[in-house]
Amino acid sequence: MPRRPRRDPRRRPATAPPVAPAPGADVRVELAGHTVHLVALRAHPERYAAWFAAARRRPGHGICRCTRSGERLVIREIAGVFHLARWPLGGDNHRPGCPFFSSESRHSGTDPGARDAISVTDHGTRIEVGYAFTAPASGLEGDDDPAAAVDRPPAGRPAGAAHATLTSLGLLRWLWETAGLNAWPPPSGEVTAGPAREHRITGTRRHWEDTREALVAVLAGVRLGDHPAPRLAYVIAPYRPGHPDPVRDARLAEYLAPLEGPQRVAIRRGPRRGRTRLLRHRRLLIGELKHDPQPTDHGLRVDLRHFPRPLFCRTELGEHLTRSYPTAFASRRDPNTRRVVLALIEGTPHGHLRLLDAAVLLTTSDYLPVDSSHEALLAQQLVAAGREFIKPLRRADGDLTLPDFVLTDTDPATVVEVWGLTGRTDYDERRAAKLEHYAAEQTPVLEWDVSTGPPPDVHRPTPPSATSESWPPPSAGTAAARRADQGLRATASPTPRLWT
Numbered sequence: 040m041p042r043r044p045r046r047d048p049r050r051r052p053a054t055a056p057p058v059a060p061a062p063g064a065d066v067r068v069e070l071a072g073h074t075v076h077l078v079a080l081r082a083h084p085e086r087y088a089a090w091f092a093a094a095r096r097r098p099g100h101g102i103c104r105c106t107r108s109g110e111r112l113v114i115r116e117i118a119g120v121f122h123l124a125r126w127p128l129g130g131d132n133h134r135p136g137c138p139f140f141s142s143e144s145r146h147s148g149t150d151p152g153a154r155d156a157i158s159v160t161d162h163g164t165r166i167e168v169g170y171a172f173t174a175p176a177s178g179l180e181g182d183d184d185p186a187a188a189v190d191r192p193p194a195g196r197p198a199g200a201a202h203a204t205l206t207s208l209g210l211l212r213w214l215w216e217t218a219g220l221n222a223w224p225p226p227s228g229e230v231t232a233g234p235a236r237e238h239r240i241t242g243t244r245r246h247w248e249d250t251r252e253a254l255v256a257v258l259a260g261v262r263l264g265d266h267p268a269p270r271l272a273y274v275i276a277p278y279r280p281g282h283p284d285p286v287r288d289a290r291l292a293e294y295l296a297p298l299e300g301p302q303r304v305a306i307r308r309g310p311r312r313g314r315t316r317l318l319r320h321r322r323l324l325i326g327e328l329k330h331d332p333q334p335t336d337h338g339l340r341v342d343l344r345h346f347p348r349p350l351f352c353r354t355e356l357g358e359h360l361t362r363s364y365p366t367a368f369a370s371r372r373d374p375n376t377r378r379v380v381l382a383l384i385e386g387t388p389h390g391h392l393r394l395l396d397a398a399v400l401l402t403t404s405d406y407l408p409v410d411s412s413h414e415a416l417l418a419q420q421l422v423a424a425g426r427e428f429i430k431p432l433r434r435a436d437g438d439l440t441l442p443d444f445v446l447t448d449t450d451p452a453t454v455v456e457v458w459g460l461t462g463r464t465d466y467d468e469r470r471a472a473k474l475e476h477y478a479a480e481q482t483p484v485l486e487w488d489v490s491t492g493p494p495p496d497v498h499r500p501t502p503p504s505a506t507s508e509s510w511p512p513p514s515a516g517t518a519a520a521r522r523a524d525q526g527l528r529a530t531a532s533p534t535p536r537l538w539t
């Protein structure tokens with residue numbers, strides 16, 4: 040049986056625009072085990088009709104070889120002539136430059152503004168963030184307004200310059216998505232076809248250490264403005280009592296050193312060149328909230344797991360976070376969920392760490408991002424059922440058109456919608472519009488209206504021969520049976536739909 044190409048979410052270019060339009064001439068595609076140049080195929084499709092027909096019978100798709108693992112392609116027949124088309128949701132799995140590549144994934148939440156803040160250079164990915172990593176040390180006591188700290192343009196840019204920047208939340212979501220942390224199963228390890236694969240997927244858990252490693256790997260190739268991200272951002276390494284870790288301790292000490300107090304820095308440009316000024320440094324910290332922020336005499340105390348120092352912030356910032364992330368700070372939050380924080384911090388004159396700004400990501404215990412406790416419950420069941428799925432992440436607030444999850448182990452992909460609110464007109468209207476859109480596109484939908492009871496059965500539909508009440512109902516017909524037999528799930532539409 041031909042191996043189903045595995046999609047590696049880590050390799051996905053995510054939001055990165057194509058580096059340079061490479062000619063599609065060197066792209067080869069595979070049809071039923073035969074490899075051929077795409078340009079030849081497009082010039083004379085009739086010569087390859089037998090291969091097309093064979094590939095459509097089994098495995099039911101073509102394969103683009105622009106990546107090492109290969110990306111599935113839809114085979115369609117129009118008036119007796121075969122064509123290849125991009126797989127639904129698959130555009131951003133292709134190498135930039137491949138004719139099937141698309142950064143405009145239907146399920147990517149990237150908005151144009153966020154995309155402008157991210158650019159790909161010879162040295163990796165450059166991201167513009169909306170705050171500076173140094174600030175004048177004068178007026179230390181009075182100048183601690185968090186809003187003032189985060190609204191400044193990046194260092195080196197004149198104030199007021201029109202420039203797209205990523206917010207803390209945008210950066211956190213970008214990191215999560217680029218690290219493949221919004222995809223399940225985890226990308227690490229070779230997962231092969233067959234029963235072992237099923238076992239591997241259902242037996243997999245993702246721990247903070249795995250999450251940290253994935254984030255560190257992404258950050259290694261990122262510059263925040265002019266600075267290498269690893270110098271500015273620290274992903275908290277696990278602390279294990281009784282297990283000394285000199286590497287961790289050294290990295291932590293190196294990270295904390297600039298935050299211990301203001302530093303005298305030489306001025307390199309302008310009329311005051313050659314003199315020095317006092318600067319305090321700011322750094323990013325990525326870790327998991329230990330518990331809700333605790334009130335103190337002067338504001339709030341924020342503790343992160345595995346991090347030895349508390350962060351302090353003003354009560355106003357705590358209130359702002361509670362308002363901005365209501366599900367993460369809800370009193371009825373699912374105790375199995377976790378809250379990952381990307382924090383902008385600086386040292387105070389008294390030797391404390393001050394929290395200036397933070398973004399919060401609510402996740403499952405496997406660090407899959409979710410928007411609600413209901414989504415968390417469903418995601419946990421999808422993991423338990425061994426499903427493959429992604430959680431599309433928004434880059435812009437107010438973008439509500441993304442599905443809650445996308446199951447990538449069905450053909451075509453199945454969207455998952457968790458309907459948590461009822462009786463609100465705007466929500467009901469949006470729900471109706473979404474369902475109408477999916478129906479028009481013949482996209483299979485797995486729905487859970489939380490007001491009607493527990494989640495539906497999320498196991499993969501069984502082949503038509505078996506009796507089952509699972510969703511969706513088994514389709515009749517030999518085509519559906521054959522596809523189910525191959526482990527490609529039978530769905531409502533026997534022919535893969537085309538998203539080109």
Ligand SMILES: [Zn+2]
Pocket residue numbers: 066103104105106110133134137138139140
């Ligand atoms: Zn390709």
